[in-house]
Amino acid sequence: xxDAAVSVQGVSKIFVSADGVQTKALESIHLDILPGEFVSLIxxxxxxxxxxxxxxxxLTLPSTGDITINGKPARQARLDxxxxxxxxxxVLFDWRTVHANVALPLEVKGMARSDRNERVPAMLDLVELRxxxxxxxYQLSGGMQQRVAIARALALEPSILxxxxxxxxxxxxxxxxxxxxxxxxxxxxxxxxxxxxHSIPEAVFLxxxxxxxxxxxxxxxxxxxxxxxxxRTDDTRESERYFALITEVRETLRGRIGGDxxxxxxxxxxxxxxxxxxx
Amino acid sequence: xxPSSPIARLQTIRGVARGGLVTLIFLIxxxxxxxxxxxxxxxxxxxxxxxGNETVYYPPFAWPIASDLSLPHIWKIVDALAxxxxxxxxxxLGAYLFGAALYTGREAVLGFLAGAVLGLALAAVFxxxxxxxxxxxxxxxxxxxxxxxxxxxxxxxxxxxxxxxIVMVATYLTFFPVTVAQLRGLTSPDPRALELMQSCAxxxxxxxxxxxxxxxxxxxxxxxxxxxxxxxxxxxVGEGNPGGxxxxxxxxxxxxxxxxxxxxxxxxxxxxxxxxxxxxxxxxVRIAELxxxxxxxxxxxx
Numbered sequence: 001x002x003d004a005a006v007s008v009q010g011v012s013k014i015f016v017s018a019d020g021v022q023t024k025a026l027e028s029i030h031l032d033i034l035p036g037e038f039v040s041l042i043x044x045x046x047x048x049x050x051x052x053x054x055x056x057x058x059l060t061l062p063s064t065g066d067i068t069i070n071g072k073p074a075r076q077a078r079l080d081x082x083x084x085x086x087x088x089x090x091v092l093f094d095w096r097t098v099h100a101n102v103a104l105p106l107e108v109k110g111m112a113r114s115d116r117n118e119r120v121p122a123m124l125d126l127v128e129l130r131x132x133x134x135x136x137x138y139q140l141s142g143g144m145q146q147r148v149a150i151a152r153a154l155a156l157e158p159s160i161l162x163x164x165x166x167x168x169x170x171x172x173x174x175x176x177x178x179x180x181x182x183x184x185x186x187x188x189x190x191x192x193x194x195x196x197x198h199s200i201p202e203a204v205f206l207x208x209x210x211x212x213x214x215x216x217x218x219x220x221x222x223x224x225x226x227x228x229x230x231x232r233t234d235d236t237r238e239s240e241r242y243f244a245l246i247t248e249v250r251e252t253l254r255g256r257i258g259g260d261x262x263x264x265x266x267x268x269x270x271x272x273x274x275x276x277x278x279x
Numbered sequence: 280x281x282p283s284s285p286i287a288r289l290q291t292i293r294g295v296a297r298g299g300l301v302t303l304i305f306l307i308x309x310x311x312x313x314x315x316x317x318x319x320x321x322x323x324x325x326x327x328x329x330x331g332n333e334t335v336y337y338p339p340f341a342w343p344i345a346s347d348l349s350l351p352h353i354w355k356i357v358d359a360l361a362x363x364x365x366x367x368x369x370x371x372l373g374a375y376l377f378g379a380a381l382y383t384g385r386e387a388v389l390g391f392l393a394g395a396v397l398g399l400a401l402a403a404v405f406x407x408x409x410x411x412x413x414x415x416x417x418x419x420x421x422x423x424x425x426x427x428x429x430x431x432x433x434x435x436x437x438x439x440x441x442x443x444x445i446v447m448v449a450t451y452l453t454f455f456p457v458t459v460a461q462l463r464g465l466t467s468p469d470p471r472a473l474e475l476m477q478s479c480a481x482x483x484x485x486x487x488x489x490x491x492x493x494x495x496x497x498x499x500x501x502x503x504x505x506x507x508x509x510x511x512x513x514x515x516v517g518e519g520n521p522g523g524x525x526x527x528x529x530x531x532x533x534x535x536x537x538x539x540x541x542x543x544x545x546x547x548x549x550x551x552x553x554x555x556x557x558x559x560x561x562x563x564v565r566i567a568e569l570x571x572x573x574x575x576x577x578x579x580x581x
Contacts, residue, residue: 095493
């Protein structure tokens with residue numbers, strides 16, 4: 001697909017351990033993402049969803065296959081600073097204030113201080129943390145720290161935002177609030193988002209499409225269109241269509257993994273997902 | 280909340296005040312212990328009143344360690360500081376030791392700086408080249424297993440009997456802790472922080488400057504505090520080398536060592552001066568640390 005923002009073609013990834021044992025993390029992945037889409041990757045632990053995210057971000061190289069970003073190789077896209085990235089932990093630099101943390105990618109790019117001082121407050125406005133510009137990370141709550149990380153990831157106005165379980169460490173209430181906030185930011189910026197998560201409700205609430213993955217080796221089992229109307233609100237979370245889609249994603253997860261009829265395995269995988277174990 | 284708020288500042292002041300009080304109480308405790316030992320097992324205490332009458336107190340025990348030769352009275356040391364350093368000289372021992380401490384301190388600072396720069400440079404090379412680390416680290420470690428007493432004459436021979444040779448000994452003792460701690464500090468960042476830098480196409484130099492180096496500072500300052508005191512030991516040992524120096528605390532310690540039987544308080548005064556110099560140097564690094572690490576969550580920890 002030439003006009004895709006992200007195009008993953010026949011990608012596999014094999015890890016070789018120190019003693020020579022090969023592990024197939026991903027096998028023949030095909031995924032095209034259009035500009036401005038919000039695609040979630042969901043699946044059990046070890047299905048390679050974080051690996052896929054890191055491959056797209058050129059933080060690790062595929063064993064086979066091609067990844068193109070805006071028509072360029074992933075490496076070129078990284079050097080062109082097309083990516084913003086948010087991890088499960090905020091990974092803020094504790095010697096920098098909130099302002100200086102958000103300014104970091106701008107400094108790396110070589111942006112002049114006067115331009116930085118215009119851009120950073122705008123980014124902090126976006127995550128509603130303008131009053132905290134002079135604070136240090138340890139003075140903020142976990143949710144606020146993660147919002148700083150999002151502002152930092154968006155500072156260079158990247159065309160692709162990679163989010164690796166960004167709210168996995170937050171409590172359920174904070175997570176729902178953050179989901180609404182991410183939706184608002186995504187609608188305002190028009191950035192293409194790839195979002196790795198363990199949470200089915202989160203994936204359904206946010207995404208235009210959900211890619212359901214299965215493990216050993218990691219594959220995309222099915223891509224489900226999420227046709228919920230926008231803007232999605234707290235009412236969306238109580239709508240029938242929402243529950244139907246959650247059930248569809250869950251059934252897909254079960255169907256693939258429980259395909260051999262082993263009920264015990266289904267239960268254990270379900271628990272893994274429910275607990276939000278690290279993938 | 281913010282570290283510069285009045286409440287936080289007040290807490291800092293109270294913390295410093297409390298620290299100072301504890302130090303003072305501990306110092307008084309040490310002095311009480313010192314004179315207490317002499318009170319129980321020292322030589323007879325002799326006092327003279329204005330008319331020249333002598334009062335003598337005889338301690339109940341006789342411990343060699345508490346004798347006037349091993350452990351002179353504190354006031355004897357204080358008296359000696361105010362007395363001429365040698366007969367027929369005007370300069371007091373206190374003034375002489377102050378000058379000696381400045382002299383030694385200057386060598387130690389030079390050695391400290393050279394050692395810190397060398398340690399920083401080695402760590403910066405090692406963090407970027409596993410090959411260099413594997414090739415050179417064994418020698419860095421091996422260098423520290425050679426006793427400095429064996430090496431000091433060699434260094435003095437190679438670099439002459441001047442200040443340079445003494446500074447080299449101080450450098451030799453300081454670069455090692457800096458290298459080891461700084462290498463650990465430079466490799467301390469979260470792997471995801473490195474990925475974050477890569478994702479915005481940061482060069483190696485930018486990653487070093489904006490991530491590795493700031494992240495290493497707490498490690499660096501721990502090492503610099505060790506290096507500060509080690510550099511003074513190095514300078515003193517270097518001065519004490521045969522023909523090492525005519526001045527400085529190292530020379531004073533050797534001289535007063537020879538005169539110990541006739542005036543033990545002079546050696547004690549020189550030891551005291553060395554300890555104070557080390558303390559001043561340590562505190563200077565500590566203040567630099569507080570300034571450099573301000574704003575960080577654990578920057579007030581010792």
